[in-house]
Amino acid sequence: MAALKMTISCFVFLQVLSCLLSSFALSKALGLKVGFYDMSCPKAELIVKKSVFEAMKKDLTLGAPLLRMFFHDCFVRGCEGSVLLDLKNKKDEKNAIPNLFLRGFEIIDDAKAALEKECPGIVSCSDVLALVARDAMVVLNGPSWEVETGRRDGLVSNISEALSNLPSPFNNISSLITQFHSKGLNKKDLVVLSGGHTIGNGHCPQITNRLYNFTGKGDSDPNLDTGYATSLRKICKPTDTTTALEMDPGSFKTFDESYFKLVSKRRGLFQSDAALLDNQETKSYLLNQMKSDRSTFFKDFGVSMVKMGRIGVLTGKAGQIRKNCRMVNK
Structure with a gap:
């Protein structure tokens, strides 16, 4: 019996060790780490923070x-800066419908320009975007976290890929x-990252269906609080395509x-927000x-x-370090 217990204990230990080694190998394979630029560009994070602030x-x-720019970048081709590219034919990710309300690209440009003066060809645009997302939340009295860096930049931006890969505000819980x-994120990540809707605006076209024609019979979404629906209808008329609404009224x-x-x-505000209550696990995470x-x-x-921030990253010799975040190097 003692020998059997020892055998089981050894097996469990080896399994745990194997998992730890696998996790370590994955981390190394990603090529990301906190402080990636400590030696090559020590002021990198300070320069980005200054631009954001x-x-x-x-x-x-x-x-x-x-x-959302960082989120939308990572969900299409991975976190490799493809959302930042401008194509002459306008068939880039920026021009996909889900990205038309993104703003702040000039902040990425300013930070990158300052970095190119300090340490040319060292800091990737995709890392700038990851750092900007964190620093922007700090300004809004939100969370801070240690950003892993070491990403390299992609060479492709495709409008159709943005349309097919980005979660929609109309999605149900199964789709979400x-x-x-598919991106390596679980149900808790879905709920937690949806919490980013505590800031910013939505727009009337994203909720018109919920308010006026949810099932095609001129009705509203029964999962939407009736009082809230009434107040939204005062703001958004059926043909309104431009008016913005606070995602978190009063503290957006x-x-x-x-x-x-x-x-x-x-x-x-969105169907995708309400959908979090339609699955027992996501509902439990939300209530917690x-x-x-x-x-x-x-x-x-x-x-x-x-x-x-680890989704689909390019590291090592993959991709490139763009000199200008809006275009690939010649």
Whole structure:
């Protein structure tokens, strides 16, 4: 019996060791690490932070589109800066419908220009974007996390790939779970990252269907709080294509946990917000985030952002370090 217990213990130990070694190998394979530029460009993160802080002093509403810019980059071809590219034929990711409300590209340009003066050809645009997303949240009194760097930049940007890969505000819970799972993100990541909707704006075309013709019979979404629906109809008329709405009314410029309270009360702006209540696991995560203190949400958000920042990265000799984030090197 003693020999059997020892054999089982050894087996368990070897399994755990194997998992640890596999995790270590994956981390090394990614080629990402905190402080990647400590030797090659020691001021890199400070330079990026300065660009973000100076821009957001003038306009706090830039925080949300900068966060979504990173999200939208990572979900299409991975976190390799393809959302930043400009193509002459306008068939780039920027011109895909889900990206038309992204703003703040000039902040990436300014940070990159300053980095090229300090240490030419060293810091990738995709790393700049990852750092900008973090720094923008700090300005909004949100979470901070250690950003892994070491990404290199991609060479392709395709409008159709953005359309097919980015989660839609009209998605149901099954679609959301499938899309996130395909990127290596789980149900908790889905809920936590959806919490980013605590900042920024949506627009009327994204909710017109919920308000006026949800099932094709001139009805509204039954999962939307009736009082909230009434207030939204006062803002968004059926033909309105431009009006913006606060995602988190009253605190859309502050990163906090109030989003989860709104969704639990059926006041999430998008169908994709309401969908989080349609799965037992995502609903449980959402309610736990609502009941937890702010520090728990902030910690979880940072963990999920780091995971997302590893999607499809280019490292080593793959890709390139763009000199200008809007175009590939000649």
